[in-house]
Amino acid sequence: MFMFINLSQKRLLSLGAYLKRMGRRNRNVNKFAQRKRERREQEKNPQEKPAGDTRKHYEDIVRENAAFEEYYKVQKVCPEEEWSIFMKTLKENLPTAFRITGSKCEADGLLKIVKSEYFSELLNVKLKVEGTDEEEEIKPINLPWYPGGLAWQLRLSRTDIRRSEPLYRLHNFLVAETAAGGVSRQETVSMIPPVVLDVQPHHKVLDMCAAPGSKTAQLIEFLHADEDKVPTGFVMANDVDNSRCYMLVHQAKRLNSPCILITNHDSAVMPSLLIGDEQNPSSTKQLKFDRILADVPCSGDATLRKNPDIWLKWSTGNGNNLHGVQYRVARRGCELLAVGGRLVYSTCSFNPIENEAVVHRILQEAGDALRLVDVADMLPGLKYRKGMTHWRPASKDMVFYDKYEDVPEKWQTVVRPQMFPPKPEDVHKYNLEKCIRILPHQQDTGGFFVAVFEKTKPLPWEKEETSIENNTEVTEEKKEPPKKKRRMGGYREDPFVFFSGDSEDVFPSIKEYYDLQADFDSTCLLTRCHVGKKKNIYLVSPIVKDVVQRNETNIKIINTGVKTFVRCDNKNMVCPFRLSQEGLQSISPSIGPKRRLRILKEDLILVLQNDNPSNPPDIKLFSEHTQALVKDFATGSCVLEYRDGESGLQLTLVGWRGVHSLRAYTATPDTVHYLRLLGADHSKYDINKFKKASDVPDADVASTDVSEIPETSSLQENGANNEDITENGAQSTSS
């Protein structure tokens, strides 16, 4: 028997009615209080849409804009015969897409679970389109071009999933796994740039306009493709917007990489950075990146399905105004790119002024130092349109021009000469057809534009690269972009204070207690304070340390390092630091047998299912194998390991050996994630929010409803929030 759910219907109001409604809204209303009230209301009746929910307004938006249609018809962005389906698709809500992340063995395990549990459930659900007799099947689509078959698209919008009871388990799964880093929800087309960037573990990667960081997350995943080794490369994720940089911090935390550095700078004037010269250790050279992503700010008109408010404000002015910054960011990217390196330029705009015109302008200036790469073979099965070789810039009054000389004086500062397409006789020089434009109707996605550059030699205005002895000089471009005086916005960041070496005050006890290997490089550990007790100790890879130390005064570094040790002044601890799950994957290979416990599956399930920090499972409840292991095992923080020889699943968790107990130190989403991978019961977390609390027999046993975990929440490990209360009542001071 099939269950039916109603697709969220687009109620189309007239523009007049919409504006009237907007006008009635009280401007002085306290939005936070209002949202809280609405949430409370919705909890009472989850099927109903919240009254003041902006999504409601999204649904009321008139999805039409005459200027948009006229502009893109003139540009011939879509073949005439596909125009009506192009426009129809643009007005529909966007399907959900996600990809499975994490180490290969965990990703494989999760993929199997997704297919067997959640997708089979989907096959029992049919979509009923309100007001029609139509029914639609929900067949998950595996994205053929995404490496490892890890990315999926569903015939359901986010709202459809969130609001339908038959899909509550799928919703819970997506929310919890997103928080645990097992899944990343990301629009299908937005996954393309990192794929064609072709990142390898040894690459130095720059993400110039990175926030909120969905593509940065992919770059980090590709960097960590070789799971057994810490990558020798790194990702520098940058954004000009200080507050958005903290979204990047959150992304980095989900993925636990010691190879990421978050910076806050205007990419168009990104300073030249320094790095040690591997060939000549006493020397410094200019940092050139092997891979650069320039996912530039854009008008976003290809995201109309996700952001319907763009229908209300679209104008040709948006694209014209953005062309300059897009060009400057891309140009600076090409300067920072190593010879032989690759730069991906991307936007979520259909507009050739933001796309081909920028690419053309860069190619024109760079001569044969840059070429466009055909990446079709990296995207098997993806439908797209080739880049355009002709377009017509327009002014805000919708007058189109074929040459700059026709532009009236009053528009000449807006419609610039560099925005015009190549002359027909020059078209062959640029290969603009190698660009990729994805239209929404081609595979039911958002729209997107991607161009892939390769640098074959230094740009005409760059000097040959040289190495500099003793930091005296930096290889510079002859024509550095003008250095704008920039006010450093946002909060002042805490300093990055690296350990001086093995003699650093707290290190000997850490080394002794965790049985750290002799070759562990303690200078890769850092704290965020110069004075006072060290609280959290972070770990970075050697190359990240090098970049931070050489450039700290040159660029604002927001964050780096994975939290690896947390102060825990517990009388049972010989060493005043416990391990942190965030940095465990990185430090684990260096931890010796003294602090490792390889336990059985049933024992791991036992610790995960009993995650109440004040009532950890007694050692007597564990298997004889584990009881024997812990018999002479000193109390305190340790590594819990589980290896499944058959499936290859390898789990490594932070544990705590108490006087009478053994427990895991994991955050709730991680606990659910591990239980899921182990095929164990995690139903106490799988709350059906549509059922009233009284209908759920043991609702009170669930410590966390995963559906309540915000997508961007920063979660702490259980028992590590605020203060750690140990089983002996001793308090620790984690922060």
Ligand SMILES: C[S@@+](CC[C@H](N)C(=O)[O-])C[C@H]1O[C@@H](n2cnc3c(N)ncnc32)[C@H](O)[C@@H]1O
């Ligand atoms: C399209 S969004 C990037 C999306 C991101 N790459 C992702 O996949 O999650 C553009 C970002 O560029 C940032 N930005 C705008 N101008 C910039 C500049 N001059 N330098 C650096 N970042 C800039 C914005 O703050 C915004 O976060």
